[in-house]
Amino acid sequence: xxxxxxxxQFLSIQEGENLTVxxxxxxxxxxxxxxxxxxxxxxxxxxxxxxxxxVKKLKRLTFQFGDARKDSSLHITAAQPGDTGLYLCAGGNxxxxxxxxxxxxxTVIP
Amino acid sequence: xxxxxxxxxxxxxxxxNDKSIKCEQNLGHDTMYWYKQDSKKFxxxxxxxxxxxxxINETVPNRFSPKSPDKAHLNLHINSLELGxxxxxxxxxxxxxxxxxxxxxxxxxxxxxV
Numbered sequence: 480x481x482x483x484x485x486x487x488q489f490l491s492i493q494e495g496e497n498l499t500v501x502x503x504x505x506x507x508x509x510x511x512x513x514x515x516x517x518x519x520x521x522x523x524x525x526x527x528x529x530x531x532x533x534v535k536k537l538k539r540l541t542f543q544f545g546d547a548r549k550d551s552s553l554h555i556t557a558a559q560p561g562d563t564g565l566y567l568c569a570g571g572n573x574x575x576x577x578x579x580x581x582x583x584x585x586t587v588i589p
Numbered sequence: 590x591x592x593x594x595x596x597x598x599x600x601x602x603x604x605x606n607d608k609s610i611k612c613e614q615n616l617g618h619d620t621m622y623w624y625k626q627d628s629k630k631f632x633x634x635x636x637x638x639x640x641x642x643x644x645i646n647e648t649v650p651n652r653f654s655p656k657s658p659d660k661a662h663l664n665l666h667i668n669s670l671e672l673g674x675x676x677x678x679x680x681x682x683x684x685x686x687x688x689x690x691x692x693x694x695x696x697x698x699x700x701x702x703v
Contacts, residue, residue: 512691521593521679521694522632565630569688575644577688579632 482506483570483580491586492558500553500583502568509572511544511551516565558587592616595680595695602670603703609666610698612680618693620644620686621663623655624679626697632679638663639686670702 483504492498502511510529514522526535528544528551535542539562541554551568565584569577595612602608614621622645623635637645638657652668663680677699681692 510689514692516630520696521681522692523694524691527689527691567632569692571688573687575637575686575688576634577692582630582632584630 483568483578485566485568485580485583487583488581489584489586491588494559494587494589495557498555498558498585500555500566500585502551502553502570502580504549504570506570506572507548508570509548511548511571512569512577513542513551513553514567514569516567517563522565522567555585558585560587560589563587591695593680593682593693593695595678595698597698598696599699599701601701601703604670604672606670607666607668608670608700609664610678610680610700612663612665612695614661614680614682614693616682616684616693618682618684619660620683620688621657621660622681622683622692623663623665624681624694626677626679628676636663636665637686644686667700670700672702675700675702 486501512527513525516522526542531546531548533544539556543552568580571577593614620639622637626632635649636655641657654666657663677697679697680695684690
């Protein structure tokens with residue numbers, strides 16, 4: 480099992496604030512995925528990053544893959560209540576699966 | 590149409606019972622999975638099937654037995670349920686066996702063993 484540590488574990492912020500969530504590992508991954516999970520639902524894929532240093536934007540969400548492909552970050556600008564959920568990173572290598580991170584639970588207060 | 594559907598949504602049962610969870614996907618994906626999410630929200634893979642062939646079998650008690658009658662269905666049968674089996678179980682599918690294209694998850698089955 481390849482461990483991906485996410486930080487912070489819990490985050491509660493006011494609407495309009497910015498935040499960054501981190502996903503770190505000692506392993507190198509060929510690609511990394513980010514998911515958001517809302518209460519009572521399964522995780523939903525947000526983005527996949529595959530190249531070291533790659534930056535992808537999805538509206539107010541900015542995802543970055545570390546140069547060494549061992550870590551990633553998710554930055555949310557002007558957070559909204561609809562951003563509330565559990566954010567999960569998942570790293571893959573040449574095997575048959577992706578390993579999920581420990582998760583960051585985000586609450587955006589109106 | 591729900592892409593990955595699993596039933597039941599909730600399952601409350603007594604210790605020692607046997608229960609099954611069913612999963613179906615209509616995405617035409619080749620690979621299906623069962624994941625377990627514990628109380629700390631950690632998502633851990635249990636099994637994976639690619640075109641009805643078992644390709645991932647993590648360290649899971651042999652009381653858990655997956656069955657894939659065809660590539661659109663993957664069921665999970667659990668024998669002699671224990672308190673520690675209480676968790677949310679997710680079915681997922683992926684177009685490729687590596688998961689590189691991402692996973693599509695069902696909405697989960699919350700299993701409570703009392």
